[in-house]
Amino acid sequence: MFVIESVANPKYICGVFEREKDAKAYLKGLPADLRRHLRVYNVELQFPCFIIEEDGFEFTGQEDLLARLDQLNASHFDDQVYFNIYLIDSDFRPKKAGLDSMGMLRHVHVTSDFLNWYKSEGIGYLNRIGMLD
Template structure:
């Protein structure tokens, strides 16, 4: 997948498809989540790219090697919500 990038970091939100954006995009998506009754539900995954990413073998899924988070109900509540926000901000500030 080739995505036109103007600046890093870029965050990818994976649900049933892929959406790309900056830190504000991720924050917006987090605000839209309704907690699930199932505590094990993964609402979506967030991947952080600080530079261009290409798999070593074209076509092979190597996304597990990219910095990422599985957003669950726990991610939406204190203290994990504050930790997640700090992690995102650190990545955005280091760019």
């Protein structure tokens, strides 16, 4: 799959495409001044997959995501955010170029409360909140 990422501040994912030709077509339609701040790269995953946002973006599959969640322990600080998880289940193509539209993706903030629920219910919790099909 092909990813278009903004490398300007703030950094965000501008698009995710299954096919390279779709990524190139989307990129070609963006203004030149915006394209200067973008990078395109390939990740060896298929839909559905996940983006972990923590000091940058990491693309991962379900098995690796679950292993990462299993390693975490909830802090006693309720408002601590460990990282964000975004579900990518099809091409992501924001309607408005140049804006961070990642909030439109199905996502969760991994907090202590989230971890407590996950540790209690396991994968069923992720199913219940719509992060797994």
